[in-house]
Amino acid sequence: MSSITQAQETYDNCNDAFQLCPSVPQTLNNIDATSTVCPNCEDDFNFCFTGENTIWMTFTTNDVGGDVDVDFSNLQFQNQAGQGTNLQAAIIEATVPCVSSSYTLISNCENAVNSPFTLSATGLPANTVYYVIVNGELGASTNAEAEFDVLLSGDGVEQNPAFSIGTGSTTICTGNLAVINAYTTACNDSSTFTWFVNGNEVAETADPQYVTTDLENGDQVTAQVTCFESAACPQVLTSNILPYTLIDFQLDAGPDQTIDQGESVILQGSSDVPDITWTPSLNMSDPNDITPVVNPSQTTTYFLTGDNGTCTITDEVTVVVKNALEIPNTFSPNADGTNDTWEILGIEKYPNCNVQVYTRWGQLVFQSTGYSLSKRWDGTSKNGKKLAPSAYYYVIDLRSDDFPDPLKGTVSIVR
Numbered sequence: 001m002s003s004i005t006q007a008q009e010t011y012d013n014c015n016d017a018f019q020l021c022p023s024v025p026q027t028l029n030n031i032d033a034t035s036t037v038c039p040n041c042e043d044d045f046n047f048c049f050t051g052e053n054t055i056w057m058t059f060t061t062n063d064v065g066g067d068v069d070v071d072f073s074n075l076q077f078q079n080q081a082g083q084g085t086n087l088q089a090a091i092i093e094a095t096v097p098c099v100s101s102s103y104t105l106i107s108n109c110e111n112a113v114n115s116p117f118t119l120s121a122t123g124l125p126a127n128t129v130y131y132v133i134v135n136g137e138l139g140a141s142t143n144a145e146a147e148f149d150v151l152l153s154g155d156g157v158e159q160n161p162a163f164s165i166g167t168g169s170t171t172i173c174t175g176n177l178a179v180i181n182a183y184t185t186a187c188n189d190s191s192t193f194t195w196f197v198n199g200n201e202v203a204e205t206a207d208p209q210y211v212t213t214d215l216e217n218g219d220q221v222t223a224q225v226t227c228f229e230s231a232a233c234p235q236v237l238t239s240n241i242l243p244y245t246l247i248d249f250q251l252d253a254g255p256d257q258t259i260d261q262g263e264s265v266i267l268q269g270s271s272d273v274p275d276i277t278w279t280p281s282l283n284m285s286d287p288n289d290i291t292p293v294v295n296p297s298q299t300t301t302y303f304l305t306g307d308n309g310t311c312t313i314t315d316e317v318t319v320v321v322k323n324a325l326e327i328p329n330t331f332s333p334n335a336d337g338t339n340d341t342w343e344i345l346g347i348e349k350y351p352n353c354n355v356q357v358y359t360r361w362g363q364l365v366f367q368s369t370g371y372s373l374s375k376r377w378d379g380t381s382k383n384g385k386k387l388a389p390s391a392y393y394y395v396i397d398l399r400s401d402d403f404p405d406p407l408k409g410t411v412s413i414v415r
Contacts, residue, residue, distance in 0.1 A: 009028070009029070009055075011028070011055050011056055011057065012030070012032075012033035012034050012053075012054065012055050012056070013034070013036060013042065013056065014036075014042035014056045014094075014097070014098035014131065015042075015097075015098055016056070017056035017057055017058040017131060018055070018056065018057045018058070019057075019058055019059070019232045019233065020057050020058065020059040020070070020132065020150065020152040021059075021152065021232070021233035022059075022152050022153060022154075022157040022158045022159060022233065023151070023152070023153060023158065024151075024152070024233070025149055025150070025151045026149070026150045026151075027074075027147065027148070027149050027150075028055065028057070028134075028147070028148065028149075028150055029055075029145070029146065029147040029148070030053055030054070030055045030087075030134055030135070030136055030144075030145055030146065031078065031145040031146075031147070032053075032145070033053040033054060033055050033136070033145070034053065035051050035052050035053055035054055037051065037052075040099055040100050040101050041100060042056075042098045042099075042100060043100070044100040045092075045100045045103055047090050047092075047105045047109045048088070048090070048109035048110070048111040049088035049090075049109070049111045049135055049137070050135075051133065051135055052135060052136070052138060052143050053135060053136050053143045053145070054133050054134065054135045055133075055134050055135075056131055056132070056133060057070075057131065057132040057133075057134070057150065058129060058130065058131050058132070059129075059130055059132070059152055059157055060127065060128065060129050060130075060157075060231075060232065061124050061125065061126055061127060061128050061130070061156045061157055062126065062127070062156065062157055062158065062159055063126050063127060063188070064126050064155075064156075065123070065124050065125045065126035065127075065128070065156050066123070066124060066154065066155040066156035067120070067121070067122045067123065067124070067154045067155055067156050068091070068120070068121045068122075068124055068130075068152070068153075068154040068156040068157050069118050069119070069120050069152075069153050069154045070091065070107075070118065070119040070120075070132050070150065070151070070152055071116070071117075071118045071150070071151045071153065072087070072089065072113075072116060072117050072118070072119075072134075072148050072149070072150055073116040073148065073149045073151070074116075074147075074148060074149045075087065075113075075114060075115065075116065075146050075147075075148045076146055076147045076148070077114065077144060077145065077146040078144070078145040078146065080142065081140075081141075082139055082140035082141030082142055083139045083140075083141070083142045083143070083144060083145065084136055084137040084138050084139030084142065084143050084144030085114055085137070085139065085144055086111075086112040086113055086114050086136075086137040086144055087110070087113050087114065087134060087135070087136060087137065087144060087146060087148070088109075088110060088111045088112070088113075088134070088135040088136070088137055089109075089110045089113070089117070089119055089132065089133060089134045089135070090105055090107055090108075090109040090110065090119065090132075090133050091105075091106050091107035091119050091121050091130055091131070091132050091133075092104060092105055092106060092130065092131050092133060093106050093128070093130055093131075094129075094131055097129070106121045106124070106130065107119040107120055107121040108120060111137065112137060119132065121156075124156045132150075159186065159227070159228060159233070159235060160186055161184065161185060161186045161187035161188075161227040161228075161235060161237060162183075162184065162185040162186065162187070162237075163182070163183070163184050163185075163187060163223075163225050163227075163237035163238070163239050164182075164183050164239055164240050165180055165181065165182050165183070165221070165222070165223050165239040165240060165242060166180070166181055166183065166242070167179060167180045167181065167242060170242050170243060170244050170245060171244075171245045171246075171247065171310075172215070172244065172245075172246060172247070173246070173247050173248070173310070173311030173312065173313065174246050174247065174248040174311070174313070175213055175313065176213065176311070177211055177212070177213055178211070178212050178213070178215050178221075178244065179209065179210075179211050180195075180209065180210045180211075180212075180221055180223075180242065181208060181209050182208035182209065182210075182223055182225065182239065183208070184208070184225060184227070184237075186227075187225065187227035187228075187237070188227060188228055188231075189227065189228050189229050189230050189231060190225050190226060190227050190229060191206070191226075191229055192204050192205065192206055192225075192226075193205050193206075193207075193208055193210070193223055193224070193225050194223060194224045194225070195210045195221065195222075195223050196221070196222045196223065196224070197214075197215070197219050197220070197221055198219055198220055199220075199222075202214075210223070215244050215246065216244075216246060217244070217245060217246040217248075218243070218244070218245075219243075219244045220241050220242065220243050220244070221241070221242045221244065222238060222239050222240070222241050222242070223238075223239040224236060224237065224238050224239070225237055225239075247308070247310055247311045248311075248313075249271070249272055249273050249306065249308050249311070249313065250270070250271060250272040251270075251271045251272075251273070251276075251304065251306040251313045251314075251315050252269065252270045252271070252304075252315055253267070253269050253302065253303070253304040253315040253316055253317035254267055254268030254269050254270065254317050255268060255317065256317055256318045256319070256320065257317070257318075257319050257320070258319070258320040258321075258322060259296075259319060259320070259321055259322070260321070260322050261297065261321050261322065261325075261402055261403075262295075262349070262400065262402040263295070264293050264294065264295040265293070265294060265295075265319060266291050266292070266293050266294075267291055267292055267293075267294055267302060267304075267317060267319075268291060268317075269290045269291055269304045269317075270290065271290060271304070271306045273306045273307065273308045275306065275307045275308070275309075276288065276290055276304060276305065276306045276307075277304075277305050278292055278302055278303070278304055278305075279302070279303050279305070280300070280302070282296075283295045283296055283297070284302075290304075294319060295402075296319055296321055297321065297402050297403070297404075298321050299318065299319065299320045299321045300318070300319055300321070301316055301317070301318045301319075302316065302317050302318075302319065303315070303316050304316070304317070325344060325345065325346045325347055325396075325398075325407070326344070326345040326346060327344050327394075327396070327407070327409060327411075328342065328343065328344075328411065329409065329410060329411055329412060330411065330412045330413075330414055331343070331379070331411070331413065331414070332413075332414045332415060333378050333379030333380075333386075333413060333415065334415050340378065340379075341376035341377060341378050341379075342376055342377040342378075342379075342411060343376060344371060344376075344396075347371045347396075347398075348371075348372065350398040350399065350400055351370050351372075352369070352370065352399045353369070353370060353371055353396060353397060353398045353399055353400075354367070354368070354369050354396070354397045354399065355367065355368045355371050355377075355394065355395075355396050356394065356395045356396075357377060357392050357393070357394050357411070358392065358393045358394075358395070359390075359392060359393075360390070360391065360392075360393065364382070365381045365382060365387060365392065366380075366381070366382065367382070379413045379415075387413055388413070389412070389413050389414055389415050390412065390413060391410045391411070391412045392410065392411055392412070392413065393408070393409075393410055394407075394408065394409055394410070394411055395407075395408055396408075
């Protein structure tokens with residue numbers, strides 16, 4: 001056999017035992033391993049061999065327990081004069097960790113093996129810690145030293161978590177929510193879910209759900225979760241792939257527009273599907289026409305909704321209505337030629353309007369049907385008396401369908 005040289009790892013004492021994880025092969029060695037022998041110390045045992053240059057491994061049974069195998073293969077021994085050429089090995093239970101008086105042999109005990117072998121233990125209880133001891137047999141002068149592969153298996157240790165993701169449908173409408181759920185089985189101690197789109201991480205969630213509106217046609221969604229995260233043998237699981245198909249069609253409510261109060265405007269919608277509806281439909285020529293005429297009395301946002309039989313898409317447009325009237329809240333009737341009358345800009349568009357002004361006590365001091373230049377209020381009462389500086393209340397009925405309710409407010413005389 002070929003000669004090998006290795007420096008001993010830290011697992012040549014019980015307190016630093018190497019953690020074996022199920023179905024994960026490891027390459028270990030007992031080269032230059034030491035021993036700790038004293039009454040009741042870790043190497044103070046004698047099953048079918050005594051500890052002289054031991055290494056230690058450990059494993060924990062799963063939630064149900066059962067049978068366990070520890071397979072040793074690819075044994076490669078040092079080839080020194082006087083050196084032993086066999087390994088010795090066993091599985092033990094230590095009710096008090098690393099205290100030899102608490103040890104119990106639970107497997108076959110091997111004391112002269114130089115080829116692949118298996119340590120087997122049956123019917124082990126759940127969630128229990130066990131140790132695997134490997135020792136080199138003493139030759140003419142020194143103990144055997146070797147490198148070997150170790151594999152832990154069996155229904156008593158195998159964790160079989162399952163992880164998948166799913167959704168109601170992988171065909172969605174552009175802009176709609178995609179809700180993707182994660183499902184785990186026998187995955188203890190998992191804390192977060194990591195989500196990927198086309199292999200790029202996009203989110204990490206504590207809940208097993210990912211919600212997004214950012215998917216594009218052809219995107220592929222996957223996820224990862226770590227089971228047994230705080231245990232000695234965590235397992236990172238990757239989900240199945242969800243390929244997404246997005247359905248889209250052209251729909252545009254058109255540009256925002258601005259009109260004066262009382263004017264009409266044509267909405268400039270467009271769509272490549274015939275089934276469309278505008279809302280709200282008040283003061284609209286036809287809510288099913290892609291370019292209806294609207295006559296809003298105030299600034300209004302209209303919503304265009306299209307349906308292709310599978311998806312519904314909505315776009316919006318706002319028509320800003322500028323108030324046709326500019327009603328000042330003060331004027332100064334002091335005969336200086338500036339701002340001597342209460343001028344209401346735009347009111348000439350409503351020749352049948354009715355304008356009334358009241359004192360704070362409700363006394364009518366001014367009234368006019370129509371409000372032309374010659375009819376403007378000059379700050380006097382109905383009998384022509386100058387009114388005192390104060391705030392007065394006005395009611396303006398434009399007598400127009402565009403203004404079904406009177407306009408009300410205050411105007412102050414300043415002298």
